[in-house]
Amino acid sequence: xxxxRTANVTWTGSLQEGSGRIESVxxxxxxxxxxxxxxxxxxxxGRTSPEELIAAAHASCFSMAxxxxxxxxxTPPERLDVSATVTFVPGTGxxxxxxxxxxxxxxxxxxxxxxxxxxAKENCPVTQALASVPEITLDASLA
Amino acid sequence: xxxASSESFALPFTLASRVxxxxGKTSPEELVAAAHASCFVTSxxxxxxxxxxxxxxxxxRCTITMDEIESGDHxxxxxxxxxxxxxxxxxxxxxxxxxxxxxxxxxISALIRASATVTVEAKLEGGD
Numbered sequence: 455x456x457x458x459r460t461a462n463v464t465w466t467g468s469l470q471e472g473s474g475r476i477e478s479v480x481x482x483x484x485x486x487x488x489x490x491x492x493x494x495x496x497x498x499x500g501r502t503s504p505e506e507l508i509a510a511a512h513a514s515c516f517s518m519a520x521x522x523x524x525x526x527x528x529t530p531p532e533r534l535d536v537s538a539t540v541t542f543v544p545g546t547g548x549x550x551x552x553x554x555x556x557x558x559x560x561x562x563x564x565x566x567x568x569x570x571x572x573x574a575k576e577n578c579p580v581t582q583a584l585a586s587v588p589e590i591t592l593d594a595s596l597a
Numbered sequence: 598x599x600x601a602s603s604e605s606f607a608l609p610f611t612l613a614s615r616v617x618x619x620x621g622k623t624s625p626e627e628l629v630a631a632a633h634a635s636c637f638v639t640s641x642x643x644x645x646x647x648x649x650x651x652x653x654x655x656x657x658r659c660t661i662t663m664d665e666i667e668s669g670d671h672x673x674x675x676x677x678x679x680x681x682x683x684x685x686x687x688x689x690x691x692x693x694x695x696x697x698x699x700x701x702x703x704x705i706s707a708l709i710r711a712s713a714t715v716t717v718e719a720k721l722e723g724g725d
Contacts, residue, residue, distance in 0.1 A: 456664040456674075457616045459624055461631035465638040465655045468646060474638055476631050481614060483623035484606050489635045498603035504705050506600050507632035514598050514610050515625035522612075537601065547704030579663060580625050583673045586711030 463489070476502070495544055505542040508584075512551050513538035515580035523574045524559060529566075532558040535597070550589040556597040568594045616663070616671070626661045626673060633705045634659035637678050640699035640706075641719070648695055650687040654722070655680060676709045680719040689721045 460480040466472050474489040493501035517536040524531050534557045541550040555571055562570075571594035575581055584590060599607035614622035638657040645652045662675040678700070682692050696719030700706045706715050 456662055457624075457626065458660050458662050459627035459630050460658060460660045461627060461634045463631070463634040463638050463657045463659075465642055465657075466653070468651055469639055469642050472642070474635055476635055479623065479627050479631060481623050481627055482621050483608055483610075483614075483627070487605055487631075489639075491639060493603060494639075498605075500603055500605055502600055502603045502605040502635075504632040504636035506602055506605075507628045507635065508705070508708075509602075510598055510600060510606075510608075511625040511628035511632065514623075514628065517598075518610075518612060518615070518625070542704070547707055577670060578625075579671050579673050580629065583629065583709060583712050586708055 461485075494542065503542075505540045505548060508548065508580075509538040509540040509551065512540070512553065512578075512580045512584065515578040516553055516555070516574060519578035520555065520557075520571055520574035523570055523577070524562075527570065529559050529562045532560060533597070534558075548584070548587050550591070551584055551587055552589075552591045552593070554593045556595060558597050562596070564596050567596050626663045629673065629709075630659040630661040630676070633661070633676050633678065633703075633709060636703045636705035637680065637699060637717075640703040641680055641682065641696055644695040644698040644702070645682065645684055645687070645692070648687075648691065650684050650691060653683045653685065655682040656722070673709070673713050675714045675716070676706075678706075678715070678717045678719075680717070681722040682719065683722040687721060692719050692721045695719070 465474040476487040478485040488501045494503035615624035
């Protein structure tokens with residue numbers, strides 16, 4: 455089944471001095487969120503950026519893939535704390551996404567946890583969408 | 598989920614909001630849509646300014662499509678950008694040209710195009 459997800463953005467003024475706003479998204483879960491060029495490359499100062507949104511997409515995608523995989527293996531997690539840090543180089547693009555996960559999974563040892571995390575990383579649709587990013591790393595361990 | 602670098606949002610998300618009903622919860626694909634739209638809008642503004650016709654205002658909508666592929670896994674298969682710009686001194690063709698350049702320069706367009714289809718339509722605001 456195909457799923458469509460939508461976001462609406464406006465921008466007023468020039469790139470350097472002007473500002474953008476993610477006005478709304480299809481789910482209504484967030485918006486408006488302010489976006490500026492400065493927030494993207496220098497001090498974020500409470501404003502988001504395309505790369506931070508990709509980080510949020512990657513972290514949430516990985517956490518679902520991992521949680522689903524653990525449940526399917528008969529060892530559902532109690533809790534997964536996931537972070538993604540995306541590196542953006544102006545003129546080049548996104549050069550890295552670094553995933554970190556700390557998990558509480560009853561009945562699972564460290565080696566099995568790390569192996570399952572690697573599988574989730576590869577299967578998550580956002581990792582697949584980041585196929586052209588040179589470096590995608592994963593740091594996984596039990597909490 | 599929260600945005601640690603800017604602290605600009607903290608959001609709930611679920612599997613249901615990803616493939617089924619939205620119920621006010623976001624999804625990874627909706628966040629990719631927000632990323633692509635916000636990246637494209639800055640690229641379009643740059644291209645219009647470079648052409649000597651800086652925009653007064655731009656609106657960009659991005660729709661991400663996720664679909665099941667043969668293996669049964671889900672993949673992002675398409676991103677569609679629909680842009681409108683209020684640009685004094687420019688016509689539809691100039692906006693469309695700037696949009697093509699913006700698509701070529703936007704790093705998120707390049708990222709998504711590596712594994713999915715990216716389509717762009719753009720027009721002068723107030724035109725048809």
